[in-house]
Amino acid sequence: xxxxxxxxxxxxxxxxxxxxxxxxxxxxxxxxxxxxxxxxxxxxxxxxxxxxxxxxxxxxxxxxxxxxxxxxxxxxxxxxxxxxxxxxxxxxxxxxxxxxxxxxxxxxxxxxxxxxxxxxxxxxxxxxxxxxxxxxxxxxxxxxxxxxxxxxxxxxxxxxxxxxxxxxxxxxxxxxxxxxxxxxxxxxxxxxxxxxxxxxxxxxxxxxxxxxxxxxxxxxx
Numbered sequence: 001x002x003x004x005x006x007x008x009x010x011x012x013x014x015x016x017x018x019x020x021x022x023x024x025x026x027x028x029x030x031x032x033x034x035x036x037x038x039x040x041x042x043x044x045x046x047x048x049x050x051x052x053x054x055x056x057x058x059x060x061x062x063x064x065x066x067x068x069x070x071x072x073x074x075x076x077x078x079x080x081x082x083x084x085x086x087x088x089x090x091x092x093x094x095x096x097x098x099x100x101x102x103x104x105x106x107x108x109x110x111x112x113x114x115x116x117x118x119x120x121x122x123x124x125x126x127x128x129x130x131x132x133x134x135x136x137x138x139x140x141x142x143x144x145x146x147x148x149x150x151x152x153x154x155x156x157x158x159x160x161x162x163x164x165x166x167x168x169x170x171x172x173x174x175x176x177x178x179x180x181x182x183x184x185x186x187x188x189x190x191x192x193x194x195x196x197x198x199x200x201x202x203x204x205x206x207x208x209x210x211x212x213x214x215x216x217x218x219x220x221x
Contacts, residue, residue: 008184008221010135010160011102012151014169015113016051017191020123022089023170026051026192029081030062036077037070039063048192052114052173054144091127092190094210099132102217108158111136112150112167112177134158146176151183166204166221168213175201188213 017023027047034041042062050058055075059066066074102109109132113120117138124130135157143149155165167178170191175198178185187198187206199206204220207213 006105006107006221007164008107008166009164010108010110010155010158010166011217011221012110012112012154012165012167012183014052014167014171014174014191015111015115015120015123017170018168018174018188019091019095020089020127021092023048023051023192025085025089026082029078029085030058032081033074033078034063036081037063037066037074039066045194051192052145052169052171054114054139057144086123087126089123091129092210094214096127096129098210098214098217099129101214102221103132107221108135108160109133110154110158112145112154112169112174113137114139114145114173116140145171145173146180148177148181151177151181155181155183170198172197172201175203178203186213186216 013019016026027044030047031041046062050061056071059071059074063074099109111120111133115138117140120136120138135154137150137153142153151165151167155162162182165183167174167183167185168188169175170188171193175185175187185203187203189195189198189206189208205216207216
């Protein structure tokens with residue numbers, strides 16, 4: 001039997017909480033930064049809520065009373081706290097195999113992330129998977145999620161249309177980004193945001209592991 005035609009050409013992945021098991025470290029680093037700066041310390045839910053946003057949007061959410069002149073110090077302190085554990089962050093089990101399979105099937109793979117370009121370059125090198133991704137867009141290169149800029153740029157770089165693009169992410173920011181760009185989405189429930197908020201965004205599917213995501217893509221992408 002001939003293979004069925006692919007529905008999508010570009011698969012755009014979020015990084016933190018979708019491919020990398022980094023949400024707990026990010027939350028702890030944000031909490032430690034607030035503690036060091038004498039700010040109210042957010043609980044785990046609040047700290048994880050901002051994962052995927054730009055530094056500026058994250059600070060405005062977690063520390064709305066912090067004067068703008070101190071934002072850069074917050075960013076520097078967070079970076080230092082985060083980097084203490086960055087090198088030990090693993091990819092979720094099965095990510096390498098899934099990406100290799102999707103690459104072999106001929107998909108264009110992309111990343112739409114709240115990380116900086118420097119941070120994304122570092123982690124892709126750490127995990128030796130930079131060659132898997134043909135396009136990427138970071139939070140310091142344009143508008144932050146959920147503004148459609150990231151996906152619009154990726155689609156332009158890849159030469160694809162919204163109807164052949166799929167966004168895969170673990171936060172409502174990712175799913176709203178997809179909606180704002182006119183793109184379909186799949187939610188993963190093992191990352192930063194609670195399941196209820198993800199399902200309210202009406203993704204094509206909500207999966208609970210990389211194995212489930214790989215199976216869904218094999219059948220539906």
